Amino acid sequence: MTAFMPNGTARHTPRQLSALLLGLLVLGASSLAVAQPDPSGVSLQVEHFEPLPNQNDNLWNVMGADTLRHLNWTTGSIFHYSKGLFVAETQSGEKIRLVDSVFKAEVFAALGLLDVAEIGLILPVALSQSGDDLAILNRAGDKVDGVGLGDLRFVIKGRLLDPADFHGVGLAFAIPVSVPTGDEVSYNSESDVRFEPKLSLDYRHELGLLAAANIGFYMRDERAMLNLVASSELRWSAGVAAPTGVEGLQVLGTIFGALGMGDDKNPDDLAQSAKQSVNSPIEFLAGARYNTPWGLHSSLGGGMGLNSAVGAPEYRLLLSLGFSRLVGDTDEDGIYDDTDQCVEAAEDPDGFDDLDGCPDLDNDADGIADAQDSCPNDTEDPDDFNDSDGCPDIDNDEDGITDDLDACTNEAEDLDHFQDEDGCPDDNDNDGVGDSLDQCADLPEDRDGFEDEDGCPDPDNDGDNVLDEYDLCDGAIEDMDGFEDNDGCPDLDNDHDGLLDGEDQCPDQAEIINGIDDEDGCPDQGESRVNITKEKIEILEKIEFKSNKAAIETKSLAVLNQVASVLKTHPDIKKIRIEGHTDSVGKAARNKTLSQQRAEAVRDYLVAKGIDESRLDAVGFGQEKPLDPANPKDGSNRRVEFNIVE
Known part of the structure; x- marks a missing residue:
């Protein structure tokens, strides 16, 4: 017989005449192939683009790690139009557009819980559909048209890592659940409940850049339609949102796809399996999003399928409109966050500035909380004296001179009739040693680093009988050996020959280094080399x-x-x-x-x-x-x- 391979290459066998059956339909490597009518009436949702119910924090169908804050909510709708979503191809090359064009609205809503979780739902509604006759699917005279309801999706999400705590890196886990509420006739629904546990890893830069990647496992019962086998899938996606410099405006880009876990069927022999990409669509979207300060948000984008698998359209256009209530009463003090100046600290209703939402824990604003302030209505004077009691200290040193007049607030005046009005203890000889410690109160200390704390002048620090004013080596005792004894310096090597006088046999005669008794300190006959x-x-x-x-x-x-x-x-x-x-x-x-x-x-x-x-x-x-x-x-x-x- 003569049959066509998925890549379009012909082959011949001895039974070629028996294979020339009129109406034989074959799909390529990534399209639906018909070898015989399929009377099974299999339900199949061909759409793979499933936007998320929180369009304020996510990138269309790519999930970020952040969640709505507690009791914040968002709602809206995503409108998208796709072309060529479900296409078959005959042996002669004729394309049968089983689901050609779909204009769909997906109404969504989401609610934040406990600042770490989020629940949401989204209901797809096909507002307009079109397609060719479905005879190849055993539905002759029937077409996909009119309005159709899709399967209701619930999304339960929890944040595992907060980007604010991990240098911008966030992690979340979610379980989208699809419930069969839609129209199976128009391929908008499947007959069973599906689950897709997934992880989201993202990075948020302080300048507004967001990058996210998702991996999930879509669990459903296996179903076969012609050479397509739809079973559980490994779903993946990635996206990025970048600021434009215009407040609230971002550009978006996403790519997503699926990898079917089961093998498709051989389009030439449906009894045989074949490795194909019919069940592994890939799609790319790009566009822009604008969020207003008052909660309105919208996005506009478009893209195309990157292969011809079922669910990858020739092109897609989308528009989203929504509103988010992004405020609440985080601290539960009765003042909403949009007017609460301290959203995470509850107001203390004490009759003092109770409308600003901030607790007034320090009425006198002296830095000491009222609970610890002994004088809550009198401001502490921060002067490093009993500052922890919250009370002003008028006379720290209790010398009878108030601190505002006291030049030495923490040192009591010595009341000796010498400058008693300045509040400072006096140093009569002005040598820096207070009279109470000065052993020579009327003789100023000579500040030379030697016993300066006793207040007495030290005319000869080293006690070598050479007064410090003449002593060139103050602190080193003159050796009084008849050699330069008036300079106050010990002369350890009188003849400067490098041998100390204590070891030098000729301390006043320099050694001659000539190789002869050079270590005795005495000059020897012979020239030094x-x-x-x-x-x-x-x-x-x-x-x-x-x-x-x-x-x-x-x-x-x-x-x-x-x-x-x-x-x-x-x-x-x-x-x-x-x-x-x-x-x-x-x-x-x-x-x-x-x-x-x-x-x-x-x-x-x-x-x-x-x-x-x-x-x-x-x-x-x-x-x-x-x-x-x-x-x-x-x-x-x-x-x-x-x-x-x-």
Whole structure:
């Protein structure tokens, strides 16, 4: 026989003549196919667009996570017109529009409960319908037309996460329930009760952006019509509402669809199943919504099906009109929220500003609630003195001078006939130590950081018999050793050779660092090979290394020993930088590596000689800093330097 596949490709079999039956109808991969009359009279709701009963907070049929506040309500209607909602196609390519055009009004109402829940209902009414003859559905001479009632839908919704508490992220759960109240003849109703438990996750930005996504499972009894098998579905949707800059005006966009759980039938052989998209419609809508401050809201939009599955129209237009009563009496104080200045705090009817809706818990407005205020009608004077009792304190220190005249409200006047009218205890010698604590009330303390709290001047803080005014080291006792004893400073190293006098065998003669008894503090015969300047430790002999290696020649160890002695006898040198330099002979990279290795070798030798490694930095510069720039290859550029860092 000859049959047509859903994609329109022909195939041939040996029994092709028996297949050429007049009137054979075949649908493509996503349309209804007729292989034989269907006398079952199956009820089917072909419409998949099911708007929600609260159009103030939701995006047409995409649910947001928010709910109406307690006892707030909304009502209105959504009018929508769809074209090509239910179309079959014959073998010859002729399209039979079983349900061609539908103009429908969906009347809705919703009520908020307890600020976390919402109940709503919506009743669809087909005001106008049209379609071709239904002969292929065993209803010859019959058409879809006239007015038809749809199935009443109830929606019970509860908020799980409040966007205000989770940085704009909200979560809600809902159970829409469809009750068979509609017209099955015009495919506006199904004969059983259906449930669709669903979750909504949304995000609300403070600038007015709303994005929402829904996932739900539509539960119903399975029914078959020709090659369409309608069963339970996984329904999904997503939408966004964005502000336009005009107050109350938003642009909307939604996309939604369903994934049928059962397989459709093979249009060539209804006894066989086939993977198709007949029961998986997808649709897109876009438009705008306007909400007025007084509760009116409306929207206008349009869209189209993104495939040709049953329920996905060729196009759809919609208009919604509604009104929401978005105020109530949240705090149940008898004052409605639209005039209540404190909607979540009940008014306390005490005869004081009782019409503003706010509790007046502090009559004298002193910041202390009347229940704790010992003087509820007298304002506390906030002066950090007994401020918690709510009573004004006229004389905090009880010295007989009222606070408005008292320059020291929390310190009692000492009433010693000296400036007693200012309310402050006096300090006769004006040294900052009150007379009650001043051991020398008539002698001002010398504020020098030494025993200043006793009020007495301390002419010689360190007791070394050098008066502070002449003492260059106040707080450090002069060592009275006949060497500069008049400056008040201890002279711990008279000859400045780095060895303390207590360890220096020649305290008045500087040690010469020459490798001979450098730690006894006495000058020795022999020239020093090391000099100290402000910037560096100068060595008068080059430090020699084995050729092209970082190994120090034995003959250079003596000068390094003197460098170690200098560092030991000069603890004031906190850190030096050991610099390695080369000439320009050879590759620059190799020279830099070699200079770094040689600097580190010198550092390691000094550490072995007892110098703390934290005082030593080793840096190799290679040929970057020649001593003789005019002759970079000259051997004089190969050197080690000791620069004082701190």
